[in-house]
Amino acid sequence: MSEAALREELAEDRPPHAGPWSQLGAAVVAAVVGIAGVIGSLALGLGRLTQPGPGLWPFVVCVVVTVLSIILALVGRHGTDTEQFSRSSVQTAVAVLTLVVFASVLPLIGFEIPSLLLTFVWLRFLGKESWVSSVAISVGTVVAFYVLFVLLLQIPLPRLI
Structure with a gap:
């Protein structure tokens, strides 16, 4: 089986593409979760790098999630890897x-x-x-x-x- 035929067969099993609004919606939801996590981790206390508080690593992870969500909102609308809800x-x-x-x-x-x-x-x-x-x-x-x-x-x- 050729590579093109294999790709076509695999594509048939996938749900239809969800479109740019789904990409934007996913980015907004992830950003809201990230921002809520940043607020929650700040409430726990960050401490210092030499003496980290309980909120330091959740803060770092939530900042990364928020930044990646913003990037997804800006450039991800052109992607075709989203699937409709099924x-x-x-x-x-x-x-x-x-x-x-x-x-x-x-x-x-x-x-x-x-x-x-x-x-x-x-x-x-x-x-x-x-x-x-x-x-x-x-x-x-x-x-x-x-x-x-x-x-x-x-x-x-x-x-x-």
């Missing part, structure tokens, strides 16, 4: 929703159960993995995080025990 877009919305739920219950019940459920849902329902591998990988991931962050690094994560 049934498969729901997966992204579900992933974001599960992260919001994860973040909201984490301080209440610890990281073990929410991490286990989040990993399982992502593997089984979003990634279409088998039940056995979803359970095994989810349990293994939580155990590895527990050993690494709680036992070895002694990071004070919210925990059940």
